[in-house]
Amino acid sequence: MSYEHIRQAAFEANMQLPELGLVLFTFGNVSAVDRNQGVFAIKPSGVPYNELSVEKMVVVDFDGKVVDGTLRPSSDTKTHAVLYKHWPNIGGISHTHSTYATAWAQAQRAIPIYGTTHADHSTLDIPCAPPMSGKMIKGDYEYETGFQIINWFKKKELSYEESEMILVSNHAPFTWGNSAHKAVYNSAVLETIAKMATLTEQVNPKAERLKKALIDKHFERKHGPGSYYGQ
């Protein structure tokens, strides 16, 4: 049993957060999963990015229990664990408090699909899970945050493989993907989408969503069977 590969992946992905301007101090965490071993590596709690190392990544199972590592894992670890346990095809998760995406979470609004930058990554509004109940909060809070995300996807009939981003009301965004690197990529894309949507509504308070035909076209050219984006 070796965890080096997920520690390496989690370390590199975490280090992208400050490079991409997505975090202040320690406000974020990324994890990378090994499905065969049923564990993931995640940032240790409260450690500044410039003090991180591959070895400091903490290895945790899908119940949030530490399997390997000397530091305490991110306080958001149980949220990651729940998502890995219930969504079998994701390889990495990223959580930031990036400014614009967090503002939409605090505003408790889904982000409308106003343009092709958005449509290139999702054919739907970016969902915003509603505030958690007092009972959920007082209970196993981070664990329940994971369920709040999963339940909102169920209620909205969303696919976690097609929509890789969510806002949690009053909190901040979570994103995921087939790797930790892709999860962080989605964090950066979401922040850009959130900023563009904010400015779009400022420039035109009556701005309208994309036509369905355009949504489908942009998504398909990146993701469809006849996709022609990338190499």
Next chain:
Amino acid sequence: MSYEHIRQAAFEANMQLPELGLVLFTFGNVSAVDRNQGVFAIKPSGVPYNELSVEKMVVVDFDGKVVDGTLRPSSDTKTHAVLYKHWPNIGGISHTHSTYATAWAQAQRAIPIYGTTHADHSTLDIPCAPPMSGKMIKGDYEYETGFQIINWFKKKELSYEESEMILVSNHAPFTWGNSAHKAVYNSAVLETIAKMATLTEQVNPKAERLKKALIDKHFERKHGPGSYYGQ
């Protein structure tokens, strides 16, 4: 037949996009044309800027067919091809999803000419082509995007030699010029104009356009026969 000069020009111009803060990840592409050979060099699709090289630029003809190069060209290649084919005096084209210009495109608004920063580069509002029809989108989309731009210029009786910038509704800006370098210059100027216009309306929702006399003066001192700007 050598394509080295347009590959070099396209490479350098593409590399300016991240330097000028105009792109996130791979969200942009610039091309440089050789009129004698009837071809242009353009960024390969989905390749990060830090992995670009002169050799990786793809050479394409005015119908969008690859003439030289091993990678797939930008997914927006056909839009570039249409513009080169119909506008004989442009030397380069730049396409970005820069934040403020894209917000105006998403808001489906032309950018009013509020100041001399704008007038130094265009005597008119920055045009915004309307959303494309479902038929155009479902057809040869990127090809039709080029026609949407050209048709809007015709309808508005604009000259592509005097107005070197356009917004495409719900999508993003395209700019051009006598070289790839100038096209990128225009992308940066447009982003600044878009940001200033956003803030101008925030500070004064009833802000008024420039007087005609001032528009003419600023444009002529840079572009008119008695121009006295630059060396």
Next chain:
Amino acid sequence: MSYEHIRQAAFEANMQLPELGLVLFTFGNVSAVDRNQGVFAIKPSGVPYNELSVEKMVVVDFDGKVVDGTLRPSSDTKTHAVLYKHWPNIGGISHTHSTYATAWAQAQRAIPIYGTTHADHSTLDIPCAPPMSGKMIKGDYEYETGFQIINWFKKKELSYEESEMILVSNHAPFTWGNSAHKAVYNSAVLETIAKMATLTEQVNPKAERLKKALIDKHFERKHGPGSYYGQ
């Protein structure tokens, strides 16, 4: 009697302000206290950050009188002195004119607690002390600024150990903590909170404050007896 340790602490903390993008030119100052000696070290007045050195820090007592150092201390020195004198458990104070926090101070509004980024650092709105009276201003102005802060905490029944940030109307923020480093950390957090709150209200003018249960949860996981954030 040696002041080297507080000079060093104050120097390092002051140098963080430009690194964190919290100051333009000389618009800010940080101090570090030695409770045993009853003195603190503070930035000299009007000296650019790139000309600062450990030796240039000025050592002052709790009445604002210079004890050691050849330069004149920050013009805000008496405000620091009052806070150290009346709040026995603070180790450092930071004062900036950071853009968003200053805008809220100029707007004379407390910053509502809209999200967990805020709740991780304070369970209450960030207070905003009202404009000072003409009499206070014409008197010993910087000295009175300190009392304006302390009196507002008394009136609002706030604890300076739980709330480590305040806005002074028409002026700018002051923050503090158990060290100069922590005080600067709070300055950066406050700027982020202020920016997020501005954007939250832009995205949703009817945005609502956090539920009490969530406020308590986030604060307790960092600060409570069963805290599980950090190492």
Next chain:
Amino acid sequence: MSYEHIRQAAFEANMQLPELGLVLFTFGNVSAVDRNQGVFAIKPSGVPYNELSVEKMVVVDFDGKVVDGTLRPSSDTKTHAVLYKHWPNIGGISHTHSTYATAWAQAQRAIPIYGTTHADHSTLDIPCAPPMSGKMIKGDYEYETGFQIINWFKKKELSYEESEMILVSNHAPFTWGNSAHKAVYNSAVLETIAKMATLTEQVNPKAERLKKALIDKHFERKHGPGSYYGQ
């Protein structure tokens, strides 16, 4: 007759503009005067900052005629000349199209004095000269821009020694001071004041100006006879 000292001063001050984030491409110019010789050195027109050198600065007299230098001077040279000619105690002038200050100029609004950041540098609203008449624009435009500034100061009974900043409607800011360096310093301060005022009105549309007592206090502590700011 040597112009080396003003060329050096103008060069260094011009190079500060991109460092301070106040210009895109060539959108700005700074000059430094030699009162004894009745000349000033100014940036050459349209030359990028990374190609500037001390030798390239152009020396011009107070009528805007080139006295020394091989390049064409900034297109705004006559505006500088008029200000030097009529305001005998200024040593340098800076002109930028910095984003927020330009937005206020485009909005045709003076910047209200909302806080002490502003009051530390001016006791009054930052004036905004109204749009120039068609006659002035069609005449000797840049020359008339200088008179527009001077006439607005006369009409508003402002002192150019107390107020070192102005916005010209639909154009952009001009600032000055006892040196080229101070003029650029004022450009940066003005941009910050403009951004803070924009955000102040966003956070509180009914924000009120500073009390007179506070304005006087802040200005006097920096500039009055009993000033105690700086060394």
